[in-house]
Amino acid sequence: MSLYVKFIWFTFLTMLISSAISFFAMNTLYHQFLKEDNNDKNLAIAESFAGHLNSLPLGQVESTLEVLGDAGYQLYLTDGSDISRFGGEFRDETIAQEDVERVLGGDIFNGIRDFPRQTFVTGFFANELQNSIGVPLTLGGEPYALFLRPDIELLFQELHLLFGGLAVGIVLLSFLGMLLVARLLIQPITKLTEATEKMATETFDVPLTIDRKDEIGRLADQFRLMRTRIEQSTVKRKEFVHNVSHDIQSPLHTIQSYLGLLEKPGISDSDKQHYADIIREETARLSLLTTQLLTLASVDKETPEALETVALHEQLHATLSHLRYAFDDKELALSAQLTPAYTLGNAVLLQTVWENLLTNAVKYSEQGGAVDVTLTRSEGYVHVTVRDHGIGMTEDETMHAFDRFYRADQARTRGQKGSGLGLSIAKEIIELHGGQIELDSAPDAGTIVTVTLPVSLNKPVIVEKSN
Numbered sequence: 001m002s003l004y005v006k007f008i009w010f011t012f013l014t015m016l017i018s019s020a021i022s023f024f025a026m027n028t029l030y031h032q033f034l035k036e037d038n039n040d041k042n043l044a045i046a047e048s049f050a051g052h053l054n055s056l057p058l059g060q061v062e063s064t065l066e067v068l069g070d071a072g073y074q075l076y077l078t079d080g081s082d083i084s085r086f087g088g089e090f091r092d093e094t095i096a097q098e099d100v101e102r103v104l105g106g107d108i109f110n111g112i113r114d115f116p117r118q119t120f121v122t123g124f125f126a127n128e129l130q131n132s133i134g135v136p137l138t139l140g141g142e143p144y145a146l147f148l149r150p151d152i153e154l155l156f157q158e159l160h161l162l163f164g165g166l167a168v169g170i171v172l173l174s175f176l177g178m179l180l181v182a183r184l185l186i187q188p189i190t191k192l193t194e195a196t197e198k199m200a201t202e203t204f205d206v207p208l209t210i211d212r213k214d215e216i217g218r219l220a221d222q223f224r225l226m227r228t229r230i231e232q233s234t235v236k237r238k239e240f241v242h243n244v245s246h247d248i249q250s251p252l253h254t255i256q257s258y259l260g261l262l263e264k265p266g267i268s269d270s271d272k273q274h275y276a277d278i279i280r281e282e283t284a285r286l287s288l289l290t291t292q293l294l295t296l297a298s299v300d301k302e303t304p305e306a307l308e309t310v311a312l313h314e315q316l317h318a319t320l321s322h323l324r325y326a327f328d329d330k331e332l333a334l335s336a337q338l339t340p341a342y343t344l345g346n347a348v349l350l351q352t353v354w355e356n357l358l359t360n361a362v363k364y365s366e367q368g369g370a371v372d373v374t375l376t377r378s379e380g381y382v383h384v385t386v387r388d389h390g391i392g393m394t395e396d397e398t399m400h401a402f403d404r405f406y407r408a409d410q411a412r413t414r415g416q417k418g419s420g421l422g423l424s425i426a427k428e429i430i431e432l433h434g435g436q437i438e439l440d441s442a443p444d445a446g447t448i449v450t451v452t453l454p455v456s457l458n459k460p461v462i463v464e465k466s467n
Contacts, residue, residue, distance in 0.1 A: 007186065011178040015171065030124055031117045038124065039113035039133065046133040046148045058140045072154050076129060076147040077137070080104055088151040091127040095147075099134065103145035109134025112149065125152055188216050192223055204231040248289065251282035289421075307433075309456050310347045312382060313338040313375055319354040320373065326362045333370040341375055341382040342456040345433045353429050356422040357386045357449050364447065365390035382453045389446040398441050402427045426451075 049068060053061055062084075069075055069087025076093070077084040078100060095111075103109050115123045115131040123131060132149035188210045195206045204227055210220035258275040261267070267275075316338055327334050343350075361371045365388045372387040393401065402423050423439075430437045435453035 007182040008179065011175065011182070015174065027123075035115070035123055036113050039110050042112055042133045042149060043108065043110065043135075046135045046146065049148065050135045050137050050146060053146075054138055061139055069151075072151050074127075074132070074149050074151045076132070077144055078147075079142060079144050088127075088154055090129045090132075093129045095129045100145050103134040103136055103147075104143045106136045106143075108136075109145075109147065111147070127152065185216070188212065188220060192220065195223070195227070199227055199230065202234060204228075204234075248286065251285050251289075254282045255279050307344045308347060309342050310345045310350055311340070311342055312350070312384065312453075313340045315347070315351055316354055316373060316375060316384070319351065319358055323355075323358055323362065326359070327371070330362060330365060331368045332362065332365055335370065335372045336374075338373070338375040339377055341377050343382055343433070343453045344456045345453070346429075349429045350433070353426045353451065354384075356426050357451075360422060360449075361386050361388040361390070361447070364388060364392075377455060380455055382455045384451040384453075385448060387446060387448045392443045392445045392447055393439075393441040394443055398439055401439055401441075402437075 053064060056064060065075055065077065065084070065086040072087070074088045074090060075084075075086040076090065077086070080100060099109055099111075109132075111130050111132045111134060112123070115126060115128075117123070118126075127149075129147060132147045134145055134147045137144040137146045191208060191210060195208050198204075198206045208220060208224060210217060212220070258279050262272060262275050316336070320334065320336055358371070358373070365371060369389045371389075372385070374383075374385045376383045376385075427437050430451055430453065433453055435451060437452075438450045439447065440450075441447035
């Protein structure tokens, strides 16, 4: 069952239930609070009629009763045996004989007040002789009992039509209004559902023309934003898979090719060594790629709960010592000014940042160049700067340097191989720690990478373990 049909049924049942509740409520109100007042009002009228009829000559009584009947009252006159009726007829003239005898004896019959309460019958409209007022009357020296109640059908004949038409009109117009409102409410939800179903098949170009200022409008705005982000994520995922596949396939193809060459007979030892060196280089490239992919996955899943106090100056010093051979191989001059500083973070991930930045500085520096590393503190922050004096990057390359799998112009970078993930990983790790990473570079002028992290005033506490 669709939401539109459910809304219609809900509206119909709501109107039906509310009508039933209103009926029972008004029935209860009449019996509890209004019935006695209605009895007293009609009793006063009946006594007034009886007093007037008692003063009339016997010949004028019948005509007067006819006038009273035409005026809107139901009259039932009896002397215990004969019955005369004037005005509208009672639907049910059942009444206990002892009640008639009591009125003939001079008592009052409060039938409206004593009319039994019934669940599905409102006493005000019950056209029964029991639901009337009985008063004693003396005509020609003989006792009579006069039972009286207003002729509701006569008095409210036009009002019945008016209120009946009004009630039917309200119900129909309300129902039609609910149909219209339901359509206006459900239609945008239907569009959202269709767009969602299309989005499940990676179709993101379904038009969504919903311009409202209510909750549905806000839902549509959030859906459009979500769809845009999912589309971008899907495009990036496909690009990511394509790039990873290419980066894995390329060294694998190279390894397979040179393994085939090694299997050929008559290859010199120098060629074998050359081929082995190429295979080793491509294997190292594959290892680096898989390591960085694992690091990237760990960054995506990392949570702030894994933070600890990290001594950045010690990390940088250890990283520089570890890469010392790379600096010596290129005869690079190294300048390091490391002020003791601490931050809250994941030590393993931050170590990856420094290794990536320093490896890039070595890779893209000229033979015999220089690399400067500084660690400083300012109010509330720690700043790590890695500067090389190498080939640098163009403005366009700088803009895309932090994109995953982005590589600079191979001709200008002299064929330097890389995964294109180093700076992207560094950026995500730094942002995970609430910091920023900035890059300033120009062709043949070198590159400056600046990392800013929140400072921690707490030094790491070393707990000695007992044997």
